[in-house]
Amino acid sequence: xxxxxxxxxxxxxxxxxxxxxxxxxxxxxxxxxxxxxxxxxxxxxxxxxxxxxxxxxxxxxxxxxxxxxxxxxxxxxxxxxxxxxxxxxxxxxxxxxxxxxxxx
Amino acid sequence: xxxxxxxxxxxxxxxxxxxxxxxxxxxxxxxxxxxxxxxxxxxxxxxxxxxxxxxxxxxxxxxxxxxxxxxxxxxxxxxxxxxxxxxxxxxxxxxxxxxxxxxxxxxxxxxxxxxxxxxxxxxxxxxxxxxxxxxxxxxxxxxxxxxxxxxxxxxxxxxxxxxxxxxxxxxxxxxxxxxxxxxxxxxxxxxxxxxxxxxxxxxxxxxxxxxxxxxxxxxxxxxxxxxxxxxxxxxxxxxxxxxxxxxxxxxxxxxxxxxxxxxxxxxxxxxxxxxxxxxxxxxxxxxxxxxxxxxxxxxxxxxxxxxxxxxxxxxxxxxxxxxxxxxxxxxxxxxxxxxxxxxxxxxxxxxxxxxxxxxxxxxxxxxxxxxxxxxxxxx
Numbered sequence: 001x002x003x004x005x006x007x008x009x010x011x012x013x014x015x016x017x018x019x020x021x022x023x024x025x026x027x028x029x030x031x032x033x034x035x036x037x038x039x040x041x042x043x044x045x046x047x048x049x050x051x052x053x054x055x056x057x058x059x060x061x062x063x064x065x066x067x068x069x070x071x072x073x074x075x076x077x078x079x080x081x082x083x084x085x086x087x088x089x090x091x092x093x094x095x096x097x098x099x100x101x102x103x104x
Numbered sequence: 105x106x107x108x109x110x111x112x113x114x115x116x117x118x119x120x121x122x123x124x125x126x127x128x129x130x131x132x133x134x135x136x137x138x139x140x141x142x143x144x145x146x147x148x149x150x151x152x153x154x155x156x157x158x159x160x161x162x163x164x165x166x167x168x169x170x171x172x173x174x175x176x177x178x179x180x181x182x183x184x185x186x187x188x189x190x191x192x193x194x195x196x197x198x199x200x201x202x203x204x205x206x207x208x209x210x211x212x213x214x215x216x217x218x219x220x221x222x223x224x225x226x227x228x229x230x231x232x233x234x235x236x237x238x239x240x241x242x243x244x245x246x247x248x249x250x251x252x253x254x255x256x257x258x259x260x261x262x263x264x265x266x267x268x269x270x271x272x273x274x275x276x277x278x279x280x281x282x283x284x285x286x287x288x289x290x291x292x293x294x295x296x297x298x299x300x301x302x303x304x305x306x307x308x309x310x311x312x313x314x315x316x317x318x319x320x321x322x323x324x325x326x327x328x329x330x331x332x333x334x335x336x337x338x339x340x341x342x343x344x345x346x347x348x349x350x351x352x353x354x355x356x357x358x359x360x361x362x363x364x365x366x367x368x369x370x371x372x373x374x375x376x377x378x379x380x381x382x383x384x385x386x387x388x389x390x391x392x393x394x395x396x397x398x399x400x401x402x403x404x405x406x407x408x409x410x411x412x413x414x415x416x417x418x419x420x421x422x423x424x425x426x427x428x429x430x431x432x433x434x435x436x437x438x439x440x441x442x443x444x445x446x447x448x449x450x451x452x453x454x455x456x457x458x459x460x461x462x463x464x465x466x467x468x469x470x471x472x473x474x475x476x477x478x479x480x481x482x483x
Contacts, residue, residue: 027164
């Protein structure tokens, strides 16, 4: 990942495009999913099925707001979801999508 | 619902899976939780182990805690480690360091996705060797020095807390810093040979408090394997999972493929099945009656009236079981003192359960590795 990507990672900006990290695997669980980062060896928990839907669909949306909209996250819940997503960005579970980067 | 409430109903696959690859060990630690020593002739073969790894991969068990016995004395240990890592099942392995020469340390440093834990139960040779045997301190420190020289990133120093080493916590932290390692401390359980020494080695009530205060002050940089949640009843919960994970998020696969609810519960009462049976490990994890029972919410039993039950959840199932206490009552080391009361109230003729699984060696134990051709004595 480029230096600008690492900087963006530190400051979560829901107006930008994100994706689930390529090094993160999700394991479905009754509460949502367990996320494992193969690079950092860190486990994180996606505590609702809706959060799982947001994380897995980030890639298809121009920004985080659109992913929450499509996943049907209730307006009142959105601040909590943004906090959870900021934590996931800090843990590297999700990362900014750099449109110019051609990695797959 | 909070995450711990979900955890009590069990997960699709374990988070913390311990896999003991062999009962063979070059040491004979007095508190060995698996009563290890001699290899079991029924040990899973290389191919069977690989099959288990394949299953773990399918079940998305992202890493496994490998132990023993001394896992590195298995001739196929490094092959199995590579196989596991190559199949996206990361390996954390516990070792006394006997096989970690500089050459091996360099290879490990080049392998992504491996963590090494060196067991050390004293920050000084005398405290350590009294428990783990003569020469074991020197062996562990040599392994740590080799890992440091090889540039292995942050190995762990894993310490079982006893009456003789609680006072050495700062020294352990200094030792970890010296070797670029991270300190991990766990609780002494009355499991395996630990039952024989539990009374004399377990921390005193005063030391439990000292340990808790130390963890609150330094806990962020120290791993605990979530084993001190019974201390949470002192006040604020410690970081980590404050819940008995047995059969819910935790389990053990032993060297012969038997699946137990937790690494501290090697006893037929906690045996859920065997990976060699139809459906393998997955069927045991998902369908065993024992695990279904452990995944039911608990009411607290005798602990229910205690205001601290929500913090400590009654403590450790194995610690209760192997001290002859009821599973729905207080932990023997309950920090509110109910455990001591329960221990004192045990009937003099109460039978304290003991594991039938015992691979302890008889006679003097060499610290140097025994020959693999060593005659196998069965109990």
